[in-house]
Amino acid sequence: MPTAIPCLLMRGGTSKGPFFNAAHLPDDVATRDRVLLAALGSPDRRQIDGLGGAHPLSSKIGIVSLSTQPGVDLEFLFAQVQPDQDAVDTRPNCGNMLAAAVPFALETGMLQPRGDRATYCVLSRNTGMRTEITVPLDKGQLAELGDAHIDGVPGSAAPIEVRFLETAGSVCKRLLPTGNPRDRFNVRGAGFAPFILDATCIDNGMPLVIFEAAHVGATGYETVAELDAHMDLRRRVEALRLQAAVAMGLGDVSAKSYPKMTMIAPPRHGGALTTRSFIPHVCHESIGVLAAVTVATAITLPGTVCDGLAVRCPGPGTERLSIEHPSGALAMNLSDAAAQNPALPKVALLRTARVLMRGEVMVPSTVWKGP
């Protein structure tokens, strides 16, 4: 008999995947990871024998538990599985999947509803980041309808307000892991001529290497399909990633999902900057939430590769920055704290999320016999 594990399939922002109550998964991490791989159907490019969507954005998992820490309601562990790899990466955050943690906990009765609009504090166990998440409630659940639209998801839904409290140096030791706003790399590798380029290595929620599209022979306005098909560009970007990761203190990241690679170009649609993100090998259909927060932070810091390309309207109080991406833009507010201490911006943005299916995921008993 296969093992049946209670699970909700959820969309969080522009990502989706199964969500579990941590108590329903094995405690032993190696067994848990085998269960997660089996649930998604990895390693297999098509994930045909599991719930995974055969793309990194739909090959994600959320694991939720109640917190015993003072002032924290929930704990959230994000797990990334690459469709064709036999590994589970719980090191980096995912701001999109995080947006579904509170709706999951309400739906499964883990969290008690509070009135018709409630704020919960969620601790991301991946990096120790706390986030305040405010949701509109209807009959104790996330309200079904609303007028919040996020680019990359059709239609509109109830707004989920996300305020990140601690983001700087999530996986790296600090916001600027090399100590510099810009570093010069002499990139070498098999199958391409060596090239030199400047990049900003930065981690404000997501470790990123940011570089100008024009410096790797791209415009920065290509479609996702064009970039995914551009094997020569992808080889050069990967060589830069491996080299920059060492400079960021991350060591050998050949089998890791971070740092992500963000190509930038001047904005075309009224935003601050245009981006194309490799996560880290295929191109993101939009941009990761914390990746966008990290790009926005790079825009506010002097001397980064965004200087001279980004368009800003800074003023007193909150600065609104919109990061353009292949399916639109992701806007956020950087609060006054950013002006006072650029190393620790407080960022607020909107996401939406939805329960797509309730049920049990069936895992072969050879993987786990159950509790």
Ligand code: NQM
């Ligand atoms: O950066 C994709 C996503 C993400 C991560 C990725 C994310 C974030 O869009 O916070 O949300 O970078 O692999 O789900």
